[in-house]
Amino acid sequence: MSAAAERLPTRTTALILLISLIISVGIGLLAGPERQQLSEVSSGDAELAQRVRTAAGDGAGDGAGLRSVVVAEVTSTSVRWAGLGNADAGRRPGVAPTDQTIYELGSVTKTFTGALFADAIKRREVRPEDTLEKHLPELRSTAAGKVTLASLAQHRSGLPRLGATAEAAVFSAMLNENAYATSTTERVIADAATAPVTPEQPPTYSNLGVSLLGTALVRAAGLPDYPTLVADRITGPLGMTGTTLAGDYPELPEGAVPGFTANGLCTPRWVGTGYLPMGSSTFTTLDDLAIWAQAQLTDRAPGVDALQPTADFDDRTRIGWTWFVTPGPEGTTDTWHNGGTAGFRSMLILDRANDRAVVMMGNSDVDLDPIAASLMHNTPPPTAERPVIAQVLAALPVVLALLFGITALRRALQGIALLPAIGALLTGVFGLLLLWSSGPWAAVGGWLWGIALAPVLAAAAILAARARTLSFLPERRVWLAWLELVIGAALVGLGIALW
Template identity: 35%
Template sequence: MRKTPLVVLVAGLVAGLAGIGVMPREPRLTAQVTGDADLAAATRDAVDDPGGYRGLAVALIDGGQIRTAGLGDRDRRGNPVEPDTAFEVGSVPKVLTGMLLAQRVGTGAVRPDDTLGATWPTVTGAAREVTLAELASHRSGLPRVGLDSVTDWLRLFWANVAAGNPYAGQDVDRVRAAADGHAPGDGRGEVNYSNLGMALLGQALAADAGADYPELLDRELLTPLGMTSTVQATSADALPAERAEGAGASGRSPDAWIGAGYAPAGIGYWSTAADLARLVAATADGTAPGADARDPRFDDTERARIGYGWFTTRYGDREITWHNGATSGFHSYVGFDRATGRGVVVLGNTDRGVEPIGLRLLGVPREQAGSASPGLPTWVGIGIALLFTFIGGLSLLGTALRAGADRLTVLSGAVWALVYPALGHQLGDWSAIPGWLWPLGLATSGAGLAAAVRRWRELPVNGAARPWLRVVSVVGSLTLAAALTVALLS
């Protein structure tokens, strides 16, 4: 038995050394530059820390001129970001849906106080009473997304674990059904961000116009503005060629978000810095269809108001009109200062926020622009990384060395000693803590596995007072571990 500690230590050391080769490495903005060199330099100066970014596409509108630049890599292969590289833009198209409302109001097709039910008669639930203006300004009292069942919640959880598409299967019929299943809450009349509300607005406008949403958007806004590179992907096969590849804090590439029902909320839309610059420039100077959607109409916070989709926030003596977007692997920001006509577009292909970069390029002082936010709250990302990286190995060590252990519990612990570090690798925020901690966790798992193998022969198969309960518990544990492994590898 005196050799056991040495065997355990050696196994841990080998596992830790092996883990160095596959330890998580956060994306990092490289030195590659395309397009306008001065704009690229100004953008790089606006970035506090290149860690957490992989590539950025930027456009600056100033004095009626549009300048564009690309920084860093668009994918893991090191291909450069070009000014016309397509990025997933998340919620930025919500401003297009707001502008569709303003444009349709301007032609007399609808009125702001028309109800959802009057505009889209197939909506029959309590949500039919909310107005188009309430939907456009996030004041409908409807929830952020339409989760109607335990299955919906499990689907959302699974998408987060597997870096999958949380909007899979959310077609127009599902969105309409969500409207029938949700009533406006107590927050109606207050600004509470709702993807469901904006999706309902766009689908209602499309139904009223006798078209589908992408068709209406193309006809009324994208084509007049010359935005030929702003497209909706309806399947993985329809994603733009030579697009940017998204990444999380560990470098993992998530699936694209696709869901036709939520298209008016931005789901499935890809665009370029140059294309969105056309939108920003025309909205800022008032020439875009539905440009008055930018006008603040309702209070949000003490220094922020909202129009139809567009937010306006005060920074000292400046007012910036803006919107941002985020998916599991991309961040985006569009904004402009109406007083100066200066506008900006910033697109990034990681889960690190780009809003401070855009604000600084608009001239907002650094201390007011704030700092970039990670995909998860920092303490959550750190907690997941540390807990999952070490808990499996430590738990197995404790199980394998304690009196009363049996083979079934050791087997379950051994499987989780591998699954937990894999979860920590993929889900933890490795831009907030050093990646070399992960091999240490793997070393702990290796030591635990060595201790388990060493004791295996002397352990009973099932030492529980109720053997059937132990079998059920272990089978359930192994089934969950297998499912999570499939999710991580998919």
């Protein structure tokens, strides 16, 4: 090592490390990734809220991974509801949601489409055996045009899960973007015209199929679009005034709660007209969803015949017109549908024989099915141990962030050239971005991110202090230093995209 590139005094280095650690942990606690868990605030029925906490919290009642939830227990004559957690965009504890708070409904919207199908059959606008091409002539002479409306409602059409346009945009969803922005109704029909149809495949859950079914029902009714059909035949007659289907951003309802990823980042809205019938962008309140559930229990719902099973879905599950039917405990029968969009989950379970229903919505990406089932049947939620590979994958971003940060710190402390140290520092920044986007934030808080930030922050400070004494390029393997810089910059770009 040249005299000009001497290391900083030990006391100076120790002071920088200590200050960096204090600042970093403080940043992590105040502004780092927020652990998603139910805060202590609640509204509505206190006893129901406590039962939800017990069912959701692995014994601690903190609802790991949940941000806020609303839940209702419904009978033909009553509704009990509770809201828990933080429904604001800010940090804990926030303001608890109510039965009027607007959430995204997701695929529970398919129960609207199934009901509209049953209602259209009753109105003699369509028949179960009708083919798609009868109502969507754009699909004449195509494989999709030959599938029946009944097979679409049963997920037995042989169509794939998504059309080509939405499938191509799946990577957008991974980058926290709207994957349905380019899937207009016309585009969905065009995708169906070229979609493969595999009649021999087992029942396959198809968002494309249900969207085509909804579009065919709109045509059969002579109405302009799917939101109009829903308003005309479901939400209007039942008085569900808090429900909106948003085909474009100006149609988003004011005050809808934001959805969140596991690290506390807001998720995009999946607006777009093509997949509205499957639930890409439906907004509703707990009050409206309880009305919908109660209408099923009292047979007041339009198209209530959709609840009746018409085919097998798998070894344990039967299916009606989009509704799933499975055996529950002690001889009960659950008729249900769940849903999920970016940063939202929902669940609706009916036990019509015993006049009970549970509806639940939340604004994080944690499934609500086991919590809703626990409330429905008064049973403890199932405890599922995470596979070892899942635990390893959860820890990997932490390990990489610390490894990259420590490497950057070592280069800053011991390096004799600026360029490779900058490359290592960029890789350390990538580790922080990766950890932010993929860390175990359902289990720990932002302090962990702060600890990973500490060596990177210290490396930057030490590098700044030594910069004047370092040569820009190393004496040997200059190409490797440039390569490290390019790779580091590329990784930072990737990390920003993931973040």
